[in-house]
Amino acid sequence: MEVLNGKGVCDGIAIGRISFLKQHHAVVQRTRVEDPAAEQARFEQARDKAAQELSQLYRKALREVGETNAGIFDIHRMMLEDEDYNESVENLIHTQRVNAEYAVAVTSDNFADMFSSMDSEYMRARAQDVRDVSNRLIRLLSGSAGNGVPEAAAEAESEGRILCADDLTPSETVQLDKTHVLAFVTRHGSANSHTAILARTMGIPAVVGVKDLTDAWDGQMAAVDGSQGIVYMEPDRETTTALLVRQEEAEKYRARLRALKGKENRTRDGRTVQLYANIGAPEDIGAALFNDAGGIGLFRSEFLYLRSDDYPSELTQYAAYRKILESMAGKKVIIRTLDIGADKQIGYFGLGKEENPALGYRAIRICLTRPDIFKTQLRALYRASVCGNLAIMFPMITSLKEVLQIREIIAQVKAELTAEGFRYADHVEIGIMIETPAAALISDRLAPEVDFFSVGTNDLIQYTLACDRQNPLLEPFCDTHHEAILRLIGMATEAAHRHGKWIGICGELGSDTSLTEQWLRMGIDELSVSPSQILRVREKIRSITVE
Ligand code: PEP
Ligand code: MG
16 A cells, blocks of 8 residues: 555545546647748637637536636636737747647747746636646647547546546546546645635545656556545555545535535524635635535635735735635625734734734734735725625724724725726625624724624633633633623624624634524624534524524
8 A cells, every 4th residue: 555645625535446637738849831821710710619618618517516616617718818818829820930739839838937927826826727728729729639528537437436637627627527536636736726626616535736646556446535635545455444434424424414505594493694604715715615605704814915925915915805706706705804913923024023922913903003014905905896795804903993093094095096096896894803802892882883793702712711822731721611702792792783783703613513502592693614614503503493
């Protein structure tokens, strides 16, 4: 048995034979053409045919993985219409008198390199899309047979197989007959790739970045553990038995939860509550949608900053926010502004060492004293607001003064954007986190100034019980169900409702199902939990009678 490690991007266990995809990435020859105009006509024909294929793929994906994920094929179709891309191909054909295949291959490399060198992870992932579209054009130009589905897919259709490949493009992933694919394993690929998102959406166990994967394993038995990111080649009997037991148990539980997709978050006596997802990156959207999230209740935007070597630009942030809003297609997306400091340190912010970092210079305190950083983020957020249903939330609030200051800065940002000709949504809900005892205690004063509250129980517990959330020694003293916590949340709920505002919980207590009944009795309107917890919490809600 050989054990290969990678990155698990979709949970689940699969055991079966490997089919290693033989991908046709034809070697493109450069040839001289006598008639560039005829060559250009050949390119245009291939482009029309590619657009037709992509429309078909869009319709297939729409049926199988829903509108949001099918959108990638619309993006590919738009890439075919991209002026810069087409100009580059046509210039090469005319100025260098080269064949269209070669002109497309060169353009593809140039554009993919350009995307790969960009700051934003999202834009870097687009390099693969350019290659995908260009390979389709090259296949059509060179008259290769087939519709671009790699060879092993056909084999996989007759028998369940673990599909292995160097990498999988979104088109390849969607064109495969998933009913016979047990798992995906790729040598390359990131959690941010559309393929990983599609795998999650389809619920097929997947491991990417398995460096030691080779086509020599074709036809061999393997076991894939998508939750641990491990592939066992030729697994021994003991490993297989252990995995089979886990697979059976997990499958039973998942099937029970899967049956809850599309069902309401409604108690036995008819009380409904919103169930949203907490995410840390645009690529987590796949998991949120796969688990039937009603919206995004917390996007921890600081992860954009933590991944970067320098302050992410307005454009980088705009692209990330836009992607989330568009992917959620009109469902509510609550983006929390930068919350760094304490346990989340970033070198380029130049934050000095502090005696008590959790009680220190963090979150909104940094934003209000460094308005350049804050305004860049707010500009990106408001510019993206036209792309979906955005709400903005502010962390670590302790006073009314902070909220009023935030509102003033928002007004300035909006005025600047208007003067520069940028559009933004007419109404963007503004909310604050209730994660300090101070905020809960003055929630009746804060409520009139905002549209909603969201309780950050992780910090509310740390500050109320004076227990550093990073210190495992304090666990015995940190009673997460402490009456003081429940009273503070009850107080904020009462204040919110008195002023006609809604209140949610986005800290980890939101998915503590031993408290779900209590939250419902209290009148909590929304629970935002990690994607994998959504259906578990829904199951609980549906078992409760509130009155
Ligand atoms: C919280 O404090 O509960 C919360 C949701 O924010 P974070 O965990 O990011 O501090
Ligand atoms: Mg917090």
